[in-house]
Amino acid sequence: MTHLLKPVGLGPVESDVYLHLLSHAHAGVPGIAEALGITAPRVRTALSRLTSAGLANRLIGRPARYVAAPPEVALDSLVLHHHQVLDDLRAQARELSLRAKVAAGTQPGDLIEVLDGADAVLHTLTRLELGARHEVCIIDAPPYLSPGTLNTNELQALARGVTYRGIYHAPTLAAPGALRLLDRYLAVGEQARSLPDIRMKMLIADGELAVIPISFTGDDAATRLLVRPSPVLDALKLAFEALWNRATPVGRAAPAERPAPAGDAAAEDTAGGGRHPLSPRDLAILRLLASGAKDRSIARALDVTERTVERRVAEIVRLLDASTRFQAGVQAAARGWL
Incomplete structure (x- = not known):
């Protein structure tokens, strides 16, 4: 004291x-x-x-x-x-x-700056997020400097009223602990969507500056490009919006609860109401399934067997009165389960 x-x-x-x-x-x-x-x-x-x-x-x-x-x-x-x-x-x-x-x-050579080294990259990302005034747009995909680490810069920016929109490479959501981290961001206001396979890793702050990898197909996390206002930045913003419109919303986990008995009116979902009879684990399976993750990835993320995932997916499909997994995803979204 x-x-x-x-x-x-x-x-x-x-x-x-x-x-x-x-x-x-x-x-x-x-x-x-x-x-x-x-x-x-x-x-x-x-x-x-x-x-x-x-x-x-x-x-x-x-x-x-x-x-x-x-x-x-x-x-x-x-x-x-x-x-x-x-x-x-x-x-x-x-x-x-x-x-x-x-x-x-502004000279033509100043429009793109090379950030060389992990410290330079992290310093620039921190500066952009903490200095953002309106919106930060992120495409979250490999390569990572520090995977599985809570982004406290985002939490501070969200607390100041900055809007965050994130598009996630679906396989990364199946990594151990990834959904728990995402739920932290969703709980304080992030809007998140996912695509089955997306490699255009980027961060755009207030539509004024962007950070992208030196290559969208490489694995060098410690070398990136800082893009200033230019046609290149305009193209990145258009690409983000196009991908955002194609992506699937990722819902926030409901509070832990036991599945209610069949026929319990209090647990039955209503159109758009978001109430459901799923256990927390089944809801996690449904979220990963909707994001495009395969059974093996889901099993690894939730530390269960692949056979368990197959059995629970079949039960979720039955609960939704669907005939295919795709139809189950559509039904879940329509009922507000996601």
Whole structure:
């Protein structure tokens, strides 16, 4: 707790003084200095900063005594103020960036930049995602720098209101733990779709910058291209939209629940209602099946036998009153099960 106030720009001395005030009402400078083992001038400076920040108040009278402002009110207000300052800083940074671009001009050779090395790639991807203002479009496909890792940049951007649309290479969703990661993103607002086979790996931020592999058929994850506004970027955006329109939506996993008994009205699905009698495992099988994954991949992803997958798929097809797997996928989507 020593550095409690560090996130809002105050130091350890201010944190110590504030914590002391919370437990010692009407404290004066000499008493605080003695209790904390620091000099009176340092205490006065800390109290001045705390008062300016709205975290402490000086009482009327002599000698001067102080009380702490309620933390649930004062800290929330201070954090909100710092968020506003950061938003203003982002706006100024964007304006300065635009001025720099106008001043420097854009040469044909500047339209595409080679990012060489994992650090350079990760730094650029982080900068684009955390700096996004409106939308990030992703095609998730091999090769990967760090497979199976939670993308905290996306979580932060989604929390700021940035829209995320992701198209997934279906076989990657069958990798162990892949659906759990995807559910984390879906739970906080990502829109996700999948295609059986897609290799056009890319990330486009606000339609202004894109990162793509140096080759769509290679396996070099540590060398990529940064594409600036140009006909190449326009082509990438058109390609993404065309693929998005062809892709199959990937639904979010429902809360864990046991399958309800047959005939239970509370569990029966209604058109578009999304209620279903599937167990969590059967729902995971259905999602992977709809994404185009094969039985062997589904079995490996869920750590079950291929025979179990075949048996459960047959049961899902029966529940949907379908005659083929394709028809089952159509029925599941129509009923809101996906």
